[in-house]
Amino acid sequence: MQARRRAIIATIAALVASLVLTVPAAGTHGDRGTPPRSVAGAPGVGDPYYPNYGNGGYQVEHYDLRVRYNPGTDLLRGHATIHARAKKNLRRFNLDLVGLTVQSVKVDGRRAGWRRTDHELIIRPRRKVRSHHGFTVTVRYRGVPETFTIPGFGIESGFMATDDGAIVAGQPEVAAFWYPVNDHPIDRATYTFRVTVPDGVGVVANGLPRGEHSRRGWTTHVWKASNPMVSYLATINIGDWDERRYDIDGLPTIDAVDPDLAAVPAVDASLANQGEILRFLEDSFTTYPFETVGAIVDDYENLFFALETQTRPVYSRYFFENGGVEGGNSVIVHELAHQWFGDLVAVQEWNDIWLNEGFATYAEWMWAADQGLADSTQAIFEATYASYPADDVFWTSQIGDPGVERLFDAVYDRGAMTLQALRNEIGDRAFLRVVRRWIRSQAYGNGDTAEFIALAERVSHQDLDAFFDLWLFTPERPPASAVTPADDGGAAAARSLDRVDRDAQGWVQRRQGLGGAHDH
Secondary structure (H helix, E strand, C coil): CHHHHHHHHHHHHHHHHHHHHCCCCCCCCCCCCCCCCCEECCCCCCCCCCCCCCCCCEEEEEEEEEEEEECCCCEEEEEEEEEEEECCCEEEEEEECCCCEEEEEEECCEECEEEECCCEEEEECCCCECCCCEEEEEEEEEECCCEEECCCCCCEEEEEECCCCEEEECCCCCHHHCCCECCCCCCEEEEEEEEEEECCCEEEECCEEEEEEEECCEEEEEEEEEEEEEHHHCCEEEECCEEEEEEECCEEEEEEECHHHHHCHHHHHHHCCHHHHHHHHHHHCCCCCCCCEEEEEECCCCCCCCECCCCCCEEECHHHHHHHHHHHHHHHHHHHHCCCECCCEEECCHHHCHHHHHHHHHHHHHHHHHCCCCCCHHHHHHHHHHHCCCCCHHHHCCCCCCCHHHCCCCHHHHHHHHHHHHHHHHCHHHHHHHHHHHHHHHCCEEECHHHHHHHHHHHHCCCCHHHHHHHHHCCCCCCHHHHCCCCCCCHHHHCCHHHCCHHHHHHHHHHHHCCCCCCC
16 A cells, blocks of 8 residues: 555646646746736736735745744744745736735845835845746744734634644635745645744654754744645744654654643544544545644643644544544544545635545544444435524535635535435436546646536436535525435435434534534
8 A cells, every 4th residue: 555655646746746846937918029928917816715815926836944932931033934936027926925024025036125004025136027037025024923813703713822822724725824834725835834932842853753843942843844835834833742753554653742731531532543543544545645644632721623634633632532433533533534634635716625524524424434423424414414404504605616704604414415316416426536536637636626527427427507506506495306316216304303314313412512623
């Protein structure tokens, strides 16, 4: 298994490198002898939900982030070096940065002009950046990073100061609150983190550790994420950690657990199941795509969610405290499934979020059925459908276009329901081919709802417009007949909640008791 994993990762890495590095030679635009016109990079990539997220005119290849953080004062000092490649001739371009004070900006080693808005750092280099050329931006900055609330949930996220350090996690935004960034899923890059903290304080980040050194009471911890990563998935976590390093089938694994959680036995018991969960997900989807795996579990009382930070998800203690080993296993399945759906394949725009959350939730259903906690994914589908009355606000969201305020509302369960309904519609074999082709074709890229529908239609040789319109874009409860497999003869249509499979009903109730949607 490990040899196969390494071969696949090497092939994907080579493909990504060729796409990044093989660019057309710079040429003259317009008549011979006419200098190419230079433009201002756009202040956003045009996402309909978050117009100012991301920036136009360039693609980032690597972030080298030097961060010095003092847990006693919450003061962060940063020195970001950003290696990028221009897609246009740029006289000006933007980075996303919120709240922190900029001290200096350089482009290719020369001081550059700059100004700020609430969300943007607008940079005017001394020399214009030529299209297709690589360039380097360095930004020195400082301040106390802000926390913020997740749309529609009102819970804390971002750069969260804890009693012994900080936890960094949030979606759809977090990166711009602690480093200058091209902050949208369509731009992914590799990362090096050099985090300096007082001696005795630990640091855990994405990727793998690359050493540490101490000087005058401070220690710098170096981590490197070699697999290209979407910006909101980048994390540094600072504090007192019980760090465990081991291998799962040859895959380097690092878990960081707050020592105060020793009194919660479900944490260790669930983390011990990561190997079994990974093997289950690999059998279901494809080979695990990244260089390492693991977990970060903190006891911070205001952390109420988990997040799929690439290679090393962040987990709230409450999943393990309130859900026991079963709840811990379920949230681990969800976040590790996101390594394929959300991390390896990212959304094209944020209105496509059901593709991330639907698949991660459906992975939980698959795991529950595999472990005998429910009879089947179909039984969970029926129990979930029955648990929401027809007049519940749950059904009023169009999960294919949920809007900013309901971005993380019904997309979890209704996304999974859509996938089970699709499986019923096109059959198990075609469904499996759709899932695996989606991963292979979109790996290290982005996917949207229209592309997914087109793929399902190509594989199944069916017109699925009406099907997806019902499940993704109709703000009402589908009829009970839509929950029934085609060969079921309508039996499920007559079922009511008290006749739904008892095991599946109990599993759904326990999951919903934990908050249902694991990410937020």
